[in-house]
Amino acid sequence: MITVPVPLGGGRGYDVLVGPGARHRLLEVLPVGAHRAAVVTQPGVDVVVDAGVEQRTFLMPEGEEAKCLETVEELCRAWARWGLTRADVVVAVGGGVVTDAAGFAAAVYHRGVAVVHVPTTLLGQVDAAIGGKTGVNLPEGKNLVGAFWQPSAVLCDVDVLATLPPREYRSGLGEMAKYAFLGVHDLPDLPLDEAVAACVRCKAEHIAADERETTGRRALLNYGHTLAHALETAGHYDLRHGEAVAIGLVFAARLARRLGRVDDGTVAEHERVVAGYGLPATVPAGHDPAELVTLMARDKKAVDGLTFVLDGPRGVEVVAGVPPDVVEATLRERS
Numbered sequence: 001m002i003t004v005p006v007p008l009g010g011g012r013g014y015d016v017l018v019g020p021g022a023r024h025r026l027l028e029v030l031p032v033g034a035h036r037a038a039v040v041t042q043p044g045v046d047v048v049v050d051a052g053v054e055q056r057t058f059l060m061p062e063g064e065e066a067k068c069l070e071t072v073e074e075l076c077r078a079w080a081r082w083g084l085t086r087a088d089v090v091v092a093v094g095g096g097v098v099t100d101a102a103g104f105a106a107a108v109y110h111r112g113v114a115v116v117h118v119p120t121t122l123l124g125q126v127d128a129a130i131g132g133k134t135g136v137n138l139p140e141g142k143n144l145v146g147a148f149w150q151p152s153a154v155l156c157d158v159d160v161l162a163t164l165p166p167r168e169y170r171s172g173l174g175e176m177a178k179y180a181f182l183g184v185h186d187l188p189d190l191p192l193d194e195a196v197a198a199c200v201r202c203k204a205e206h207i208a209a210d211e212r213e214t215t216g217r218r219a220l221l222n223y224g225h226t227l228a229h230a231l232e233t234a235g236h237y238d239l240r241h242g243e244a245v246a247i248g249l250v251f252a253a254r255l256a257r258r259l260g261r262v263d264d265g266t267v268a269e270h271e272r273v274v275a276g277y278g279l280p281a282t283v284p285a286g287h288d289p290a291e292l293v294t295l296m297a298r299d300k301k302a303v304d305g306l307t308f309v310l311d312g313p314r315g316v317e318v319v320a321g322v323p324p325d326v327v328e329a330t331l332r333e334r335s
């Protein structure tokens, strides 16, 4: 088992356990004194956990549409009927949809109850379950309501990934591709548990440096995400998150080239990494570039005009005030 610590300020922090069978370590990572465990999962997630204390399972619906305020209300009401208290723990077992929504419900129920994440998708293990960003979507956009709520522990059991549909697995590779541009090398050559742990370690470093995304370091984890979120909203989530990120990564490289920040070689490298994972690199036909620009302007990072994470001479950094016509022209590029 690989243990990756996530150190936070003020002596806080937690461990991420990565490896085969990690879900069986649940009892030992429960917060001290936890009486009962509210296990939140979905019908399609066939992963059993044993908290070793009294537990009850609360099912939430499938799909990105289920990551909404109504689900949070349903969970909180069901927990209230069961009598969940702050001395108890929520255990989120599922992909990013479950850990984001259940994590947010845990953040606001009784003004905060402990949560342990057991991510069951590759995307959840390398990204969504790590770092304490929780939240839900609004019809107006993705992740517009949320809270920072750090888990007590995260258990990344690579065994459970065996049942993932191939498209979901590939989607996780989209977030993995992102880490390749944030300094994690040789990911495709590593055994799965080590590759997951390498991504978690990279994310942990960014979070330790900037837990609440105030200095800009953590925002680098959003590489490829500005366009990705717009594509997901415009397409009503017909793309999987990691597919959208893959397109967003290549787009970010092309935008950086148009702005004179990188050369053709950098764009080619982005295309090579994304293609190597069998992921798409171009915006699917039918999207209106002007609509995508409008959606990107609504992004949470867009405090000063259009804001992107872009590669450049100083490496990957947050760039504000990117002119909309340059963004739109890049979207219209064919290659």
Ligand SMILES: NC(=O)c1ccc[n+]([C@@H]2O[C@H](COP(=O)([O-])OP(=O)(O)OC[C@H]3O[C@@H](n4cnc5c(N)ncnc54)[C@H](O)[C@@H]3O)[C@@H](O)[C@H]2O)c1
Residues within 6 Å of the ligand: 042, 044, 045, 046, 047, 062, 063, 064, 067, 094, 095, 096, 097, 098, 100, 120, 121, 122, 123, 124, 127, 128, 129, 130, 131, 132, 133, 134, 143, 160, 161, 162, 163, 164, 165, 168, 171, 241, 242
């Ligand atoms: N909080 C963060 O920092 C963060 C980071 C990245 C992504 N996210 C969010 O994560 C979400 C996407 O997560 P996702 O890609 O995991 O999608 P998902 O949670 O919808 O899971 C994908 C599908 O796989 C099924 N599934 C899950 N585990 C399975 C298993 N072991 N075997 C078989 N099927 C299984 C689920 O039931 C679901 O149908 C998005 O909403 C995204 O915004 C959050």
